[in-house]
Amino acid sequence: MSRTTVDAVGDILDHELVDAEGLPCGMVDDLVLDGRPGGPMAIIALLVGPGAWLPRTMWPLRVVAGLVVGRRRVRVPWTAVESVQEHIVLAGRAADYGLGHTDRRVGRWLARIPGAKRAPE
Amino acid sequence: MSKVLELFLGVLTAMGGFVEIGELTFTTNGGVHFGYSLLWVMLFGTLGIIVFGEMAGRVAAVARQPVFNLIRERAGFNAGLVTLLAANAVTLLTCAAEIGGVALVLQLLVELPYRALVVVGLVALVVVMWLLPFRWIERVFGLGGLMLAVVLPVAWRADIDWSALARGLVPAAPTEGDGSGLLYAYYVVALLSSVLLPYEVYFYAGGAIEDRWTAKDIMLNRVVVIVGFALGGLLGVALMSIGATWFAPRHMDAQLPGTAALAAAATFGKAGLLLMIGGMLFAFAGAAIETALSGAYNVAHFFGWPWGKFRAPAEAPRFTLAWLVITVAAALIVLTGVDPIAVVEYSIVFSVVILPLTYFPLVLVAADRRVMGEHASGRLANVLGVAYLVVVTVAALAAVPLLIATHGGRA
Numbered sequence: 001m002s003r004t005t006v007d008a009v010g011d012i013l014d015h016e017l018v019d020a021e022g023l024p025c026g027m028v029d030d031l032v033l034d035g036r037p038g039g040p041m042a043i044i045a046l047l048v049g050p051g052a053w054l055p056r057t058m059w060p061l062r063v064v065a066g067l068v069v070g071r072r073r074v075r076v077p078w079t080a081v082e083s084v085q086e087h088i089v090l091a092g093r094a095a096d097y098g099l100g101h102t103d104r105r106v107g108r109w110l111a112r113i114p115g116a117k118r119a120p121e
Numbered sequence: 122m123s124k125v126l127e128l129f130l131g132v133l134t135a136m137g138g139f140v141e142i143g144e145l146t147f148t149t150n151g152g153v154h155f156g157y158s159l160l161w162v163m164l165f166g167t168l169g170i171i172v173f174g175e176m177a178g179r180v181a182a183v184a185r186q187p188v189f190n191l192i193r194e195r196a197g198f199n200a201g202l203v204t205l206l207a208a209n210a211v212t213l214l215t216c217a218a219e220i221g222g223v224a225l226v227l228q229l230l231v232e233l234p235y236r237a238l239v240v241v242g243l244v245a246l247v248v249v250m251w252l253l254p255f256r257w258i259e260r261v262f263g264l265g266g267l268m269l270a271v272v273l274p275v276a277w278r279a280d281i282d283w284s285a286l287a288r289g290l291v292p293a294a295p296t297e298g299d300g301s302g303l304l305y306a307y308y309v310v311a312l313l314s315s316v317l318l319p320y321e322v323y324f325y326a327g328g329a330i331e332d333r334w335t336a337k338d339i340m341l342n343r344v345v346v347i348v349g350f351a352l353g354g355l356l357g358v359a360l361m362s363i364g365a366t367w368f369a370p371r372h373m374d375a376q377l378p379g380t381a382a383l384a385a386a387a388t389f390g391k392a393g394l395l396l397m398i399g400g401m402l403f404a405f406a407g408a409a410i411e412t413a414l415s416g417a418y419n420v421a422h423f424f425g426w427p428w429g430k431f432r433a434p435a436e437a438p439r440f441t442l443a444w445l446v447i448t449v450a451a452a453l454i455v456l457t458g459v460d461p462i463a464v465v466e467y468s469i470v471f472s473v474v475i476l477p478l479t480y481f482p483l484v485l486v487a488a489d490r491r492v493m494g495e496h497a498s499g500r501l502a503n504v505l506g507v508a509y510l511v512v513v514t515v516a517a518l519a520a521v522p523l524l525i526a527t528h529g530g531r532a
Contacts, residue, residue, distance in 0.1 A: 023427055026425040027423075027424060057198070103438050106442060115251060116433060116435040
C-alpha cells in the first residue's frame with residue numbers, strides 16, 4: 001500500500017529505492033528539503049550514493065571510505081517517486097536517473113566470466 | 122512441488138544446516154568440561170534462534186525486508202554501519218574457520234598438505250556458489266549435513282546418564298568437570314552465541330526472499346524454524362552428551378574434527394567414521410557458503426544493491442563480487458597458518474557482541490502493525506523477543522571480559 005502521509009525520516013530516509021522494474025537501485029542516503037522556519041517544508045529531491053552518505057559518517061571512516069568508494073552522488077527529483085511503500089518505488093528505470101552506474105560497470109567486467117549472464121534455474 | 126515435500130525438505134535442511142565447526146567444538150567440549158550442566162544453555166539458545174528465525178522469516182515473507190534493510194531503517198545510518206562492519210568482520214572470521222574446517226576434514230580423506238586442501242576447498246566452494254541456484258545450495262549442503270545425525274545413535278550407545286541429563290535442563294552452578302565459575306560463564310556465553318550465530322538469521326531471511334516466500338508461506342516458515350531448528354538442537358544435545366560420556370572419561374578434548382569423529386568410529390566402525398566425516402564436510406562447507414553469502418547479503422541490503430542468487434551474477438554484480446571477495450579473503454586468513462579452531466572461538470565470542478544490534482530492529486519491525494499488518498508479532502513472540510534481547514545484551518556485555526579473564530576458555 002502507498003502511504004497517505006509520509007514521515008520524511010521514518011518512511012523515506014535510509015529506505016531502499018526500487019525502480020519501475022523492481023530492481024534495487026540504492027538507498028535514500030540524504031534528502032534535499034525546501035522551506036523556512038515557520039513555513040511549510042517540502043522534499044525536493046533524494047540523494048543517493050557515497051557523496052550523500054559520506055558526510056553522515058564518523059570522520060576517520062569518512063576519509064578512508066571516501067578513498068575507496070569515491071564521492072559520486074545522484075540527485076533523484078521527488079517528482080520521480082511513484083509510491084512510498086516498504087521501499088521507495090520510482091516511476092522510471094534506474095538508468096533514467098543515473099542510478100546503478102557502478103553496477104553496470106562491474107557487471108560488464110563480470111560478464112566476461114563464463115556463466116555470468118545465466119541466472120541459475 | 123507439493124507443500125508437504127517442501128516442508129519436509131525445509132525441515133531437514135534447517136536441521137542439517139544447524140551444526141557448524143564452532144558449535145561442534147563448543148558443544149562437545151562443553152560436555153567434556155561440564156558434563157550435562159550446560160544443557161539448559163543449548164535448549165535456551167535453540168529456543169532463541171527459533172524466536173528470531175521465525176521473526177526474520179516472517180518479516181522477509183510479508184514485507185520482503187531482509188535484516189540489514191531493517192537495521193539501517195530502524196537504527197539509522199551510523200549505528201547500522203557499525204553493525205554492518207562488526208557483523209561482516211565476524212562473518213569473515215566464521216567463513217575462514219569453516220574453510221579451515223573443510224581442509225581439516227579433507228585431510229582425513231586424502232594425503233595432501235593442509236594449505237593445498239584449503240585452496241582445493243576454496244576453488245570447490247566458489248565453483249559451487251557460481252553454478253548452483255540458491256535452492257540447490259541450501260538442499261545439497263543441508264541434506265548432506267544430515268549425515269551428522271549419526272551422533273544421535275552414538276550418544277545413545279555411550280550410556281547416557283539420564284538423571285544428570287535431567288539436572289542439566291535446569292540452570293545451576295557447575296558441579297561436574299574441571300572448570301572454574303569463570304570458565305563455566307565463558308562456556309555459557311560462547312555456547313549461547315554459537316547457537317544464536319547472527320549469520321544464520323541473515324542467511325535465513327535472505328533465503329526466504331530468494332525462495333520468493335510471501336505472506337502465504339508464514340506457516341511454512343513457522344514449521345521449518347520450529348521443527349528444523351529443534352531437531353538441529355537435538356544434534357547439539359547429542360554432541361554434548363558424547364562429550365560428557367565418551368570424551369571426558371578418556372580425558373580428551375574434541376579440538377580437531379578428526380578427534381570429534383573418533384566416538385562415531387569407535388561405536389560404529391568404518392561406517393560411523395565415514396558418516397561423521399561426510400556430515401562434517403557438508404556441514405562446514407555449507408556454513409562457509411552461508412557465511413560468504415550472508416556477508417554479501419548484508420552489504421547489498423545496507424547499500425541497496427541488486428542482490429540474490431536468483432539473478433545472474435552479472436545482473437547482481439557488486440553482490441557477486443562481495444561473496445567472491447569474502448570467500449577469497451577467508452581462505453587467505455586460513456592460509457596464513459592460523460588455527461581455524463582458535464579463529465572460530467574468537468568469531469563466536471565477538472558474534473555475541475553484535476547480537477543485540479542485529480535483533481533489536483528485527484523485534485521492532487516484526488511487531489510493527491503498519492509494516493506487518495495482521496502478521497505482526499503476537500504477545501508471545503513480543504515477550505520472547507524482548508526477553509531474549511535482554512539476555513543477549515547481558516551476554517554481549519560479558520563476552521569480551523570473560524574471553525580475557527579465561528584466556529580464551531583455557532583458564
